Amino acid sequence: MMTTAQASMLHVLADPLRLQIITLLARETLCTTHLVEETGARQTNVSNHMRVLREAGVVETEPCGRYTYYRLRPEVIEELAGALGDLAGTARVTAETGRKRAC
Secondary structure, three states: OOOOOHHHHHHOOHHHHHHHHHHHHHHHHEHHHHHHHHHHOOOHHHHHHHHHHHHOEEEEEEEEEEEEEEEOOHHHHHHHHHHHHHHHHHHHHHHOOOOOOHH
8 A cells, every 4th residue: 555655755856857857867966957958848947846856856966056856766666666566566466366245
């Protein structure tokens, strides 16, 4: 069963721009300027999405002079992927056994 925290994490990652950002951050550590260039989004929009990702614990920051670099926290994604994998496994067993509740 998915927890409330995992459901909240799915909500955080469901936004298309945030999903694009975490995909980029999976490949390399980037600053806001890089993310603006890569996504084509406005700086204020990227900054707002980074705040959401930071508060959700998906990314961590690294100050570098006047820039802030962002790094994806893979363990957060792995935990969510594990929960979804467990859910898929349960569904597979249910489908294979034909389990259904009587009305």
